[in-house]
Amino acid sequence: xxxxPLGWAYSNFAEWALRRYVTPGRRHPPAPPHASFAxxxxxxxxxxxxxxxxxxxxERMGLTVLALAHMxxxxxxxxxxxxVWACAFNFHRVHRRAHLDPTWARANVPWLCDHHLGxxxxxxxxxxxxxxxxxxxxxxxxxxxxxxxPVPALS
Numbered sequence: 689x690x691x692x693p694l695g696w697a698y699s700n701f702a703e704w705a706l707r708r709y710v711t712p713g714r715r716h717p718p719a720p721p722h723a724s725f726a727x728x729x730x731x732x733x734x735x736x737x738x739x740x741x742x743x744x745x746x747e748r749m750g751l752t753v754l755a756l757a758h759m760x761x762x763x764x765x766x767x768x769x770x771x772v773w774a775c776a777f778n779f780h781r782v783h784r785r786a787h788l789d790p791t792w793a794r795a796n797v798p799w800l801c802d803h804h805l806g807x808x809x810x811x812x813x814x815x816x817x818x819x820x821x822x823x824x825x826x827x828x829x830x831x832x833x834x835x836x837x838p839v840p841a842l843s
Contacts, residue, residue: 691765703816703820704820751779
């Protein structure tokens with residue numbers, strides 16, 4: 689059972705490291721502070737027809753290759769490998785939905801909005817959870833991107 693938290697931490701670090709160091713064309717120029725997340729150049733990768741979505745297809749193929757590369761470990765560490773597979777699927781699901789539904793993205797993955805709309809280009813690499821961005825000091829919140837935190841009502 690220790691494989692589940694280890695698989696999650698490993699996957700979160702992998703998404704941080706791959707997006708920071710491996711993904712070509714990692715970041716488009718910073719957008720204005722109030723630009724629409726769906727209007728970003730990255731949204732095009734998910735809005736085009738299946739045959740012209742090269743970015744999304746590369747992402748899917750990369751995730752598939754990474755998932756298959758862990759298959760030999762399955763007999764030894766099934767919980768770890770299963771968690772890595774689940775995290776790969778979740779990465780694509782969250783990343784795709786965030787680019788297609790900006791309201792959902794702002795409410796559920798504000799660190800990803802910070803990555804695409806923020807002024808600091810080398811920050812906020814995680815997609816599904818900002819754990820390794822926080823641990824490694826690359827999490828930067830950008831004012832004006834997320835809605836203000838709710839103020840508790842005084843009774």
